[in-house]
Amino acid sequence: MKATLALVLLVTLTASAYERLQGPTELLLNDKQKAFAGYTLFGVGSRTYLLDMEGRVVHIWPVGTNPHLFDNGNILDASKDDPSGFQGFKEVDWDGKTVWEFTEKRDGYAPHHDWTRITNKQLQAPTTLYIANKS
Numbered sequence: 001m002k003a004t005l006a007l008v009l010l011v012t013l014t015a016s017a018y019e020r021l022q023g024p025t026e027l028l029l030n031d032k033q034k035a036f037a038g039y040t041l042f043g044v045g046s047r048t049y050l051l052d053m054e055g056r057v058v059h060i061w062p063v064g065t066n067p068h069l070f071d072n073g074n075i076l077d078a079s080k081d082d083p084s085g086f087q088g089f090k091e092v093d094w095d096g097k098t099v100w101e102f103t104e105k106r107d108g109y110a111p112h113h114d115w116t117r118i119t120n121k122q123l124q125a126p127t128t129l130y131i132a133n134k135s
Contacts, residue, residue, distance in 0.1 A: 027055025043067040048075050062096045066113050074099060076128070078113050086111060089128060102128065108135045 030053055040051040043064030050059040050069070061067070065078040065086065072093075079090035079101070087110060088103040104111050115130035 027051075030054065041067060041069050043077060048077065059094070061092050061094075063090055063092055066115075068117070070117075076100075076117060078111070078115075086113065089115070089130075104132060106132070109133070110135070 032053075035053065037053060039053075039058065040049075042049055042051075043066060045064060046062070047064040048061040048067040049057055049064075052058050061075045061077075063075055063077040063079060067075045067077040069075055074091050074093050076089060076091040078086045079088050088101065089111070090098055090102075091100040093099050109132040112131040112133060115128055117126055117128050119125075120127040
């Protein structure tokens with residue numbers, strides 16, 4: 001009986017959390033006269049959310065620590081672990097499919113959670129620059 005009650009409660013809470021991310025989020029006030037028109041992008045709980053000006057979820061990607069949105073709709077973010085000691089990066093497309101991944105392989109090194117992507121003119125390719133912490 002207790003197990004059934006706990007299961008019903010868990011399902012109800014999960015459904016409630018899902019419903020919250022389908023409608024308005026924590027948006028309390030949107031003063032259209034003072035706000036800049038645009039979207040809000042943030043990562044939390046291994047997910048990246050794109051919200052419109054009304055607080056509605058426009059899109060979700062399956063990464064979410066310190067996401068960066070590119071012009072092509074891809075998200076590049078920290079991956080493999082938490083932001084205090086993660087081991088690499090992952091780029092996913094609009095559909096959440098991995099299009100690029102990097103894992104730090106040097107012993108005792110861990111990328112910092114902040115980074116930048118540049119166009120490397122010598123390689124004619126994008127290059128991700130990051131600081132690595134050495135333990």
